[in-house]
Amino acid sequence: MAETVTSSGTTSTTGHLLASLEPLLREWLPRQRWFAGKGRPVTGLTPVAVTELLPPDGRLGLYHLLLRAHQPPAPGSAPHAGDCYQLLIGVREALPPRLAPALIGHVEEGPLAGRTVYEALYDARPAELLLEALRTRARVGVLRSERDPHQEIRAGLVPRLLTAEQSNSSVVYGDTFILKLLRRVVPGVNPDLEIPLALAREGCPRVPAPTAWLHADVGAESSVLAVLQPYVAGAADGWELALRELAKGEDFTAEARALGRATAEVHTALARALPTVTLGPTQMNALVDGMTERLAAAVQAVPALRPYEPGLRSAYEALAALAAEGRTWTAQRVHGDLHLGQCLRSPSGQWSLIDFEGEPARPLAERRMAQPPVRDIAGMLRSFDYAAHSAAPSAAGWAHACRAAYCSGYAEVAGRDPRTDPVMLRAYETDKAVYEVVYEARHRPDWLAVPLSAVRRLAASDPT
Numbered sequence: 001m002a003e004t005v006t007s008s009g010t011t012s013t014t015g016h017l018l019a020s021l022e023p024l025l026r027e028w029l030p031r032q033r034w035f036a037g038k039g040r041p042v043t044g045l046t047p048v049a050v051t052e053l054l055p056p057d058g059r060l061g062l063y064h065l066l067l068r069a070h071q072p073p074a075p076g077s078a079p080h081a082g083d084c085y086q087l088l089i090g091v092r093e094a095l096p097p098r099l100a101p102a103l104i105g106h107v108e109e110g111p112l113a114g115r116t117v118y119e120a121l122y123d124a125r126p127a128e129l130l131l132e133a134l135r136t137r138a139r140v141g142v143l144r145s146e147r148d149p150h151q152e153i154r155a156g157l158v159p160r161l162l163t164a165e166q167s168n169s170s171v172v173y174g175d176t177f178i179l180k181l182l183r184r185v186v187p188g189v190n191p192d193l194e195i196p197l198a199l200a201r202e203g204c205p206r207v208p209a210p211t212a213w214l215h216a217d218v219g220a221e222s223s224v225l226a227v228l229q230p231y232v233a234g235a236a237d238g239w240e241l242a243l244r245e246l247a248k249g250e251d252f253t254a255e256a257r258a259l260g261r262a263t264a265e266v267h268t269a270l271a272r273a274l275p276t277v278t279l280g281p282t283q284m285n286a287l288v289d290g291m292t293e294r295l296a297a298a299v300q301a302v303p304a305l306r307p308y309e310p311g312l313r314s315a316y317e318a319l320a321a322l323a324a325e326g327r328t329w330t331a332q333r334v335h336g337d338l339h340l341g342q343c344l345r346s347p348s349g350q351w352s353l354i355d356f357e358g359e360p361a362r363p364l365a366e367r368r369m370a371q372p373p374v375r376d377i378a379g380m381l382r383s384f385d386y387a388a389h390s391a392a393p394s395a396a397g398w399a400h401a402c403r404a405a406y407c408s409g410y411a412e413v414a415g416r417d418p419r420t421d422p423v424m425l426r427a428y429e430t431d432k433a434v435y436e437v438v439y440e441a442r443h444r445p446d447w448l449a450v451p452l453s454a455v456r457r458l459a460a461s462d463p464t
């Protein structure tokens with residue numbers, strides 16, 4: 001590739017760039033799948049950093065933007081500085097038809113007046129430039145790329161943007177790499193890079209090892225912007241596979257067991273790589289209080305939960321009672337949002353876990369907290385239940401068999417079966433099911449029956 005990332009910094013053009021872009025971006029941003037502040041207008045945009053990657057006087061101009069979007073606070077929330085978003089903006093005289101879906105708009109004011117601006121990730125040349133910047137460890141303005149010196153990045157890989165609904169944006173390069181551009185940017189150590197790097201150091205093969213990554217250094221603060229990882233070509237995710245087997249009436253226990261093993265491999269490597277902590281009565285009380293508060297809020301929001309409230313609360317009380325007797329647990333870094341959709345099976349049958357970002361709406365400190373590994377296990381157990389119910393309510397036996405196989409697989413690697421700590425498992429499954437009830441009631445009422453059936457089971461079960 002002849003082109004390299006060249007100019008940088010805030011020039012008089014970049015300084016006034018927002019005069020051209022703001023009116024268009026205020027309309028365009030809230031329509032993006034990854035925009036977090038849906039339902040509230042964008043009242044203003046302020047630049048956190050503007051980096052000119054290609055000057056706009058050529059056939060293609062290219063800007064990297066970090067922009068803070070100002071919005072009125074959500075009802076009941078405290079005023080907030082506004083989320084910072086990462087954008088890659090292309091500038092052309094006119095867009096070729098193949099780039100029509102990428103259009104942001106025609107500029108009327110400011111330094112780019114008369115030009116067309118668009119979402120540059122759709123375009124091959126800007127996407128190639130990004131890979132080239134990572135390959136050559138480029139530093140441009142606030143942008144700083146780093147890479148694993150042991151992994152090769154071939155020049156000239158052909159990019160394609162993934163168009164599936166996502167909370168970030170991903171570009172696949174020649175079926176060899178996948179670049180995940182984080183859309184909501186926060187300063188600090190980001191688990192989406194931290195965890196795969198830690199696992200790579202441990203030699204854990206269950207997570208694609210980061211090949212290169214991009215930071216923004218703004219003042220004293222550094223933020224992760226993007227992570228390049230090997231692409232598992234021809235992979236299917238666990239959710240797709242589970243539904244396929246369910247539709248055929250096939251057993252999925254061998255895969256469930258392999259997933260249990262994969263989860264345990266990741267957990268044991270993370271427990272070696274990153275600090276663990278012991279949870280005594282004080283920490284457990286805080287944890288149980290959080291669960292109890294979430295239950296109370298959920299019952300307020302979804303009256304269908306009310307009959308089960310005492311039973312669900314007993315799951316948390318049982319955990320608090322064990323802690324009061326002096327039981328302790330170990331917390332460690334975990335995935336944080338594990339479900340079948342976060343597991344990829346390669347054509348050779350190997351499982352990988354992906355997407356360690358946690359809940360992007362939560363502060364980084366919370367997303368990076370050590371937690372009992374049962375949190376991930378409970379997430380997977382709930383996911384088998386979801387898959388079964390979405391196929392047929394009568395598939396409960398399929399879910400039960402998968403859940404058992406998953407726990408057995410986990411025990412084979414970790415040396416401890418999650419079912420031997422039924423109180424902890426029930427408390428975490430309950431917390432997850434309660435979250436699901438609120439989510440479904442708000443977003444997908446047709447699905448509410450799925451977590452409600454788990455709620456019935458969890459409220460009734462007394463594992464002691």
Ligand SMILES: Nc1ncnc2c1ncn2[C@@H]1O[C@H](COP(=O)(O)OP(=O)(O)OP(=O)(O)O)[C@@H](O)[C@H]1O
Nearest residue numbers: 166167168169170178208229230231232235354355
């Ligand atoms: N290493 C990989 N190899 C193959 N495909 C991958 C890889 N990493 C991610 N993908 C694909 O890209 C999709 C999005 O990745 P990821 O889940 O990391 O992004 P996200 O923006 O956090 O998504 P979500 O909105 O679901 O949280 C995955 O569902 C998967 O299909």
Ligand SMILES: [Mg+2]
Nearest residue numbers: 167355357358
């Ligand atoms: Mg994600």
